[in-house]
Amino acid sequence: MASKIVNMRVNGRDEALVVSSLTTLQDVLRDKLDYTSVKDGCSQGGCGSCSVIIDGELRLSCLTPVQEVHGSEVTTLEGLNQSNSITALQSQFIEKYAAQCGFCTPGMMVAIKALLDKNPSPSRDEISEALAGNICRCTGYLPIIEAVESVVAEMSGAAGD
Amino acid sequence: MTKLRGTGFAAVNYPTGMHLGGDPTQSLVHATTSGNFVVTMSSVDLGQGLKTILAQIAAEALGVPYETVIVDTGDTDTGPHCTGTFASRTTHRAGNAVIMAATEARKAMLEVAAEKLEVSVEDLETDGQGNIHVVGVEEKSISVAETAGAAHFELGKTISGRGIYLKPPSPMDPDTGESDPDSTQAHACTVADVEVDTETGDVQVLGIKSAYEVGQQVNPELVKGQIVGGAWMGIGHTLQETTAPYYPAIDHAPKDFQSYMMPGAADMCEVECEVLEIASRNGPFGAKGVGEMVTNSPIPAIVNAINNALGVRITQIPVTPEVILRALDEKAANSA
Amino acid sequence: MAVKDLKIVGQPVKLRDLDTHVTGETVFYEDVRVPRLLHLKMHRSSYSHAKLLSIDTSAAQASPGVVLVLTHEDLPGKKVYNALVGAGVGPEDEPILAFDKVRWKGESVAAVIAETPEQADAAAAKVKVEYEELPAVFDVEEALKDGAPNVTAHWPNNHYIYPDDHKGAQVRFGDVEKAFAEADHIVEDSYQTQPIEQAPMETNGCIAVPEGDGRITVYSNTQALQFSLDTAAGILDMPANKLRFVGGTVGGGFGGKVDIMPEPITTLAALRTGRPVKFKYTRDEEMRVSSSRSAWRVYIKDGIMNDGRIIARKVTTYQDSGAYLRFSSYASMKHCGHMPGPYSIPNVWVDSVVVFTNRTPSNAMRGFGVMAGSFALEVQMDKIAETIGMDPWELRLINAYREGDMKSHLKPVEDAGMVETILSAAKLAGKELPANFQNMSSLDRKAG
Ligand code: FES
Numbered sequence: 001m002a003s004k005i006v007n008m009r010v011n012g013r014d015e016a017l018v019v020s021s022l023t024t025l026q027d028v029l030r031d032k033l034d035y036t037s038v039k040d041g042c043s044q045g046g047c048g049s050c051s052v053i054i055d056g057e058l059r060l061s062c063l064t065p066v067q068e069v070h071g072s073e074v075t076t077l078e079g080l081n082q083s084n085s086i087t088a089l090q091s092q093f094i095e096k097y098a099a100q101c102g103f104c105t106p107g108m109m110v111a112i113k114a115l116l117d118k119n120p121s122p123s124r125d126e127i128s129e130a131l132a133g134n135i136c137r138c139t140g141y142l143p144i145i146e147a148v149e150s151v152v153a154e155m156s157g158a159a160g161d
Numbered sequence: 162m163t164k165l166r167g168t169g170f171a172a173v174n175y176p177t178g179m180h181l182g183g184d185p186t187q188s189l190v191h192a193t194t195s196g197n198f199v200v201t202m203s204s205v206d207l208g209q210g211l212k213t214i215l216a217q218i219a220a221e222a223l224g225v226p227y228e229t230v231i232v233d234t235g236d237t238d239t240g241p242h243c244t245g246t247f248a249s250r251t252t253h254r255a256g257n258a259v260i261m262a263a264t265e266a267r268k269a270m271l272e273v274a275a276e277k278l279e280v281s282v283e284d285l286e287t288d289g290q291g292n293i294h295v296v297g298v299e300e301k302s303i304s305v306a307e308t309a310g311a312a313h314f315e316l317g318k319t320i321s322g323r324g325i326y327l328k329p330p331s332p333m334d335p336d337t338g339e340s341d342p343d344s345t346q347a348h349a350c351t352v353a354d355v356e357v358d359t360e361t362g363d364v365q366v367l368g369i370k371s372a373y374e375v376g377q378q379v380n381p382e383l384v385k386g387q388i389v390g391g392a393w394m395g396i397g398h399t400l401q402e403t404t405a406p407y408y409p410a411i412d413h414a415p416k417d418f419q420s421y422m423m424p425g426a427a428d429m430c431e432v433e434c435e436v437l438e439i440a441s442r443n444g445p446f447g448a449k450g451v452g453e454m455v456t457n458s459p460i461p462a463i464v465n466a467i468n469n470a471l472g473v474r475i476t477q478i479p480v481t482p483e484v485i486l487r488a489l490d491e492k493a494a495n496s497a
Numbered sequence: 498m499a500v501k502d503l504k505i506v507g508q509p510v511k512l513r514d515l516d517t518h519v520t521g522e523t524v525f526y527e528d529v530r531v532p533r534l535l536h537l538k539m540h541r542s543s544y545s546h547a548k549l550l551s552i553d554t555s556a557a558q559a560s561p562g563v564v565l566v567l568t569h570e571d572l573p574g575k576k577v578y579n580a581l582v583g584a585g586v587g588p589e590d591e592p593i594l595a596f597d598k599v600r601w602k603g604e605s606v607a608a609v610i611a612e613t614p615e616q617a618d619a620a621a622a623k624v625k626v627e628y629e630e631l632p633a634v635f636d637v638e639e640a641l642k643d644g645a646p647n648v649t650a651h652w653p654n655n656h657y658i659y660p661d662d663h664k665g666a667q668v669r670f671g672d673v674e675k676a677f678a679e680a681d682h683i684v685e686d687s688y689q690t691q692p693i694e695q696a697p698m699e700t701n702g703c704i705a706v707p708e709g710d711g712r713i714t715v716y717s718n719t720q721a722l723q724f725s726l727d728t729a730a731g732i733l734d735m736p737a738n739k740l741r742f743v744g745g746t747v748g749g750g751f752g753g754k755v756d757i758m759p760e761p762i763t764t765l766a767a768l769r770t771g772r773p774v775k776f777k778y779t780r781d782e783e784m785r786v787s788s789s790r791s792a793w794r795v796y797i798k799d800g801i802m803n804d805g806r807i808i809a810r811k812v813t814t815y816q817d818s819g820a821y822l823r824f825s826s827y828a829s830m831k832h833c834g835h836m837p838g839p840y841s842i843p844n845v846w847v848d849s850v851v852v853f854t855n856r857t858p859s860n861a862m863r864g865f866g867v868m869a870g871s872f873a874l875e876v877q878m879d880k881i882a883e884t885i886g887m888d889p890w891e892l893r894l895i896n897a898y899r900e901g902d903m904k905s906h907l908k909p910v911e912d913a914g915m916v917e918t919i920l921s922a923a924k925l926a927g928k929e930l931p932a933n934f935q936n937m938s939s940l941d942r943k944a945g
């Protein structure tokens with residue numbers, strides 16, 4: 001298997017990695033760079049637990065060969081932890097008991113952040129739709145949807161991010 | 162295209178604890194120098210909130226603030242034995258073990274406080290805010306922190322306690338089935354409203370309304386979390402989930418989430434619930450347990466609702482579109 | 498303890514782990530970082546039932562990055578196990594790694610340990626196994642017929658054998674046949690559930706780390722730490738004090754993390770290599786290899802009087818255990834104890850039979866032994882209501898057990914609350930009930 005050098009910016013830090021061509025971004029983030037918020041619920045593109053943001057777009061890191069992100073900007077939940085909208089979302093998740101085991105939660109956070117960046121006032125249907133790729137086996141989704149609705153209400157009342 | 166609506170309900174009971182007993186859990190509680198308490202166990206939190214409710218139970222039994230209780234669980238080198246997290250047993254077993262350990266630790270704490278205040282133990286009570294005082298004389302008090310410090314550094318005493326809960330095993334009589342299998346029973350009754358598309362066989366669950374009787378709730382929000390999550394899982398079990406779609410054949414076994422179908426966020430209906438508390442005789446503060454039955458009542462309720470909508474009698478799960486369309490065909494054939 | 502003046506119990510305090518769940522800082526077993534980690538992958542049987550003629554691991558051994566390959570010959574202790582052996586369940590019937598025969602598609606045959614997961618995968622595919630395929634059986638009632646393929650020699654008739662040579666766990670209470678003869682109506686039906694995957698978002702797995710002092714620390718997502726430790730020590734025939742299990746923070750379980758499959762073999766790999774080893778089920782393995790919820794077939798025959806009283810209930814249940822026992826005999830006993838449901842019925846007869854088929858072994862899931870029973874009973878209750886022309890709510894309220902009633906397994910009802918729960922749900926759903934029903938209570942049968 002051929003090795004390659006991949007340069008990318010992860011959570012604001014430049015990284016240069018020698019990787020084999022089949023390595024996924026998920027493996028690099030989790031196991032080489034220790035961003036363990038990137039979960040591995042399936043490695044098949046079916047659960048959303050590995051969600052990250054690549055150049056502003058929501059992507060599944062398990063389906064992304066790391067070579068594809070050469071020159072890109074990658075953000076995991078670790079890199080989002082400072083932003084206002086994620087802080088608001090985090091408090092609403094706690095308020096609404098929107099996680100139980102927490103395994104799906106980082107992926108949910110990233111997916112919701114990506115939604116709110118594009119659409120700061122999504123309807124309930126838009127929220128559920130945006131979560132279509134993120135599986136939660138514990139909560140039945142309702143508390144998650146309610147947490148997002150509260151953030152939306154809060155943010156539309158506030159003077160911007 | 163016709164969409165038919167129906168309503169169904171189901172009433173279920175659910176046993177607490179491993180069937181036939183014999184499933185102990187232990188707990189150790191000790192005070193730190195600054196008056197915090199560590200509850201040590203080897204129980205497993207699967208996400209249902211075990212650490213949270215054990216901290217609540219310990220704080221209640223110790224009479225100290227919830228924030229001062231640390232739950233340390235998950236290491237077999239340090240935590241005493243727990244049979245495990247299943248059989249709706251952990252709130253009950255671990256909760257009772259924590260009460261026993263905390264009660265012993267509380268006694269030790271009050272003995273130290275009594276010595277410091279020069280009163281007798283029987284005259285002391287805790288305010289739940291971190292203080293111990295003489296009953297009726299609030300000024301005559303000592304903080305839990307000071308008490309713990311004195312125990313450690315002045316008096317050379319431990320503030321600690323040991324707890325275990327075991328329901329003795331009750332083997333089943335092989336002939337009659339006679340046994341004492343459970344510690345208590347919780348109850349649920351769920352009403353489901355559905356809409357069935359008779360063309361496609363698709364079922365939409367429109368709403369779920371449930372009453373749950375779970376004994377004393379340790380944490381009502383966590384109980385509600387189980388109820389909502391369980392309703393969702395119940396919908397999935399009823400309509401979609403199987404690892405053998407052609408059961409009993411094993412072909413086409415799913416291997417990913419694309420082929421193992423579960424309801425998505427958009428398929429989830431509103432869940433209304435009413436929680437009743439009929440205290441259990443032997444549960445911690447009367448708690449029963451709720452983790453498992455929350456999936457049990459929605460399943461028959463939804464099947465009954467589908468049967469009610471269509472005038473058919475489906476007796477299998479999952480009720481896939483194919484099952485619905487076959488049932489409708491059969492009904493048509495019978496009436497022809 | 499009296500339920501009064503509670504300060505913290507009963508309060509909606511916040512979930513403790515949520516603070517780190519929302520930041521991604523919660524440490525699940527897989528987030529533990531250890532240096533020089535090896536990876537284990539399993540070569541699995543491609544047949545549902547076959548004789549194992551030979552296992553050739555030479556190509557796998559020679560594959561890049563491979564450190565160790567384990568087959569049944571490398572097991573230092575037990576060749577077969579059942580995790581409940583300590584509780585008196587037996588005989589131990591399930592190979593840790595297959596020998597002589599495979600009995601379900603996906604059964605563990607050889608474990609390959611390599612430097613990377615990809616290398617382990619590639620090498621596992623190179624294990625060569627010669628099979629002689631045997632006829633397989635998948636249906637519970639087919640499996641019980643004379644001449645059906647025998648799944649394991651332990652169970653000559655493909656069913657578990659309960660004490661006193663009984664075919665099933667059983668309840669015998671009153672005289673159902675006599676009551677059927679006296680009943681105004683007989684209502685019969687059969688109910689079927691299929692195997693269901695627990696599907697926790699985090700798959701089964703563990704990391705076993707040699708500590709240098711001869712001990713192994715196993716980071717595991719088991720639902721039962723001490724139980725898994727004891728089982729692993731028993732399987733590997735090693736003193737339990739050599740093992741330490743760390744876990745307690747788990748990405749969902751639902752019964753899907755009690756098989757104790759990854760831990761023993763990973764521990765052995767760590768012992769043999771002297772290096773940390775990780776074995777994580779892929780989602781594919783979680784779906785097809787880890788145990789599912791059992792499929793159940795339930796036959797119910799009820800005798801009912803015109804006034805709605807159910808006077809007899811006869812239940813015959815077949816639990817599809819798959820190829821091995823695991824906890825199925827436990828579940829059928831639980832099913833037996835549950836089966837009259839939340840009703841007082843004076844004559845009850847239950848037989849619950851654990852049947853072996855060439856399917857992935859089944860095991861616990863949320864509502865083990867009870868879920869299928871509740872499903873069958875409550876769909877049956879609607880059929881009864883329809884047959885006798887009675888309101889289904891009233892039917893259930895008439896029959897619901899009351900405090901002190903004798904249950905069919907000869908334990909009086911305690912902490913009863915079915916009546917109140919039904920009435921509360923009726924109210925919530927806007928169901929109008931006659932006053933005498935609304936006044937019913939679990940404490941007595943005066944109203945109604
Ligand atoms: S791990 Fe990437 S979608 Fe499941």
Ligand code: FES
Pocket residue numbers: 098099100101102103104105135136137138139208698748749
């Ligand atoms: S909280 Fe467990 S999977 Fe979502």
